[in-house]
Amino acid sequence: MNPNQSFSERIENLQLCVIIPTYNNHKTLSRVIDGVLQYTKNIIVVNDGSTDTTDEILESYHQIEVIKIGKNKGKGNALRQGFNKAKHLNYQYALTIDSDGQHYPTDIPVFLDNLESSEMEVLLIGNRNMNQHGIPKKSSFGNKFSNFWFWFETGISLEDTQSGFRLYPLKSIPKRFYTNKFEFEIEVIVRSAWNGVEVKNIPINILYDPQERVTHFRPFKDFTRISILNTILVFIALLHIKPRNFIRSFKKKSFKDFIREDILSSTDSTLKTASSIALGVFIGIAPFWGFQTLIVLALAAYFRLNKILAFTFSNISIPPLIPFVIWGSLETGSFFVSNPVKFNLETLVNFQELQKHIVQYLIGSLVFATVMGFLFGVGSYLLLSLWKKTRK
Incomplete structure (x- = not known):
């Protein structure tokens, strides 16, 4: 890292963009976009079928890319659309940040520092403090549940596998995906780890404001989908990935x-x-x-x-x-x-x-x-x- 470079110059050198998937988060969307604009104009907002005033808000930002999806199809689909657009624009990395206001754009430099210091291809996940006041217990439990299965499937121990504040190496993540909803964020990190990408946590700040934050997670439906995905991933890990890795290490x-x-x-x-x-x-x-x-x-x-x-x-x-x-x-x-x-x-x-x-x-x-x-x-x-x- 050159200490004389600005954040925007570092981002340009890394060929990095920021993807913001959004669905009916008009209360916080402008704050998130304005925060990211302090660091870069390389922004792709994916409007996933919002029915509030999101369209009007995005019309005032002429310097960013906007993808409009007519009908809400899920966060996973929105991220996939964002990744495809980023690749088309020749970006090498994509930083994703949620539009509900829980993430601080001021943590973007933390991602840059870790990416620039990494010696291998890396996928970074923001590690939230799930024990702080105001975080729902069900969120903390869901995160621990996800952490366990990620460890079982990959052998990698993480403290936070559900944070949406992430940095993806676009050329190293899988080219095809099979999920479209919240479970996509599990599929992408598990399969990336299987491909040899280093997956690790970095510390970030978090804000849980029940007056502003809108969550679209449906406890029964989405938890069921996540459980089904983990069941499939466990079978693949046991029957293919782990034997494959042992054979590869032995052949070396x-x-x-x-x-x-x-x-x-x-x-x-x-x-x-x-x-x-x-x-x-x-x-x-x-x-x-x-x-x-x-x-x-x-x-x-x-x-x-x-x-x-x-x-x-x-x-x-x-x-x-x-x-x-x-x-x-x-x-x-x-x-x-x-x-x-x-x-x-x-x-x-x-x-x-x-x-x-x-x-x-x-x-x-x-x-x-x-x-x-x-x-x-x-x-x-x-x-x-x-x-x-x-x-x-």
Whole structure:
């Protein structure tokens, strides 16, 4: 940051605009626009079907862009329209501020400072003090509820995920969205985080004036929509995002680096490391087809084991080892069923043949998985104990 630059010059250099979505906030709209004009004229106001005097107010501002939507379609849609307009005007960043007067435009420099000092693409969310006097308890509860699910879906811990005072990197957020109402602000930060964008809070001030503030949040309908969205996002996170991230992190390392960093030099205890390996081997052999990654990550998180180790060793059933896994499962299962089948090449290549002896395979694979998990766990525990002893 150049200390001799004005705020407007900094904003121009960053190619940043301010988007103000509004719907029937005529009491506070002028104050918000005038406050933003103190810093920049790069303003896009999205009039989302207002039926009050919003049109008359906006007619007096000739230096700003106005998007008029004939019928109210929701805040998410208004933001999407604003983003599209900003991209068309070649802006790189969009700062969104609510028109109900709860945000102070004087906090714009805080966003500029954090954006200019960031070393990677970042999405900034204003962190309101939800414990201050006058803030409704339902708002505080809703924010905590949203924070929890955002953490569960992304692994990122934030104090405020519902603030509308935000800065978006337009080229790094998703190009397509699927929501149009209040839940859009959840979708965009979750999916941006999944894309590798840093999402973080910055401190802002807030004003809750019940005489002026107009909220269009419908507790039952919007909370239901948000809950449905979070349910979908959780499934996507568990079935795709988290396994994808583990696979990507594993691929970045050579086998030699993995042994040195994740096993030999791990800060975990020997017992925890061995238990993580044992869990991975068990899940990798057990007949949890298609769900092995999900199950091993969930169990590793539940038992607080090393997720990378557990995931890595769950891949023991990779194609070159599948014949040995099937052989071990069938041979083990032969001790528990009558008329057992013996392993041969036809059993391996003919799935219908394997189906005829599915009970033998299922029982055998569970027992075989338990035995191999135990052996790998005990073996790794002894080897790691010996290695640490020799290091001393």
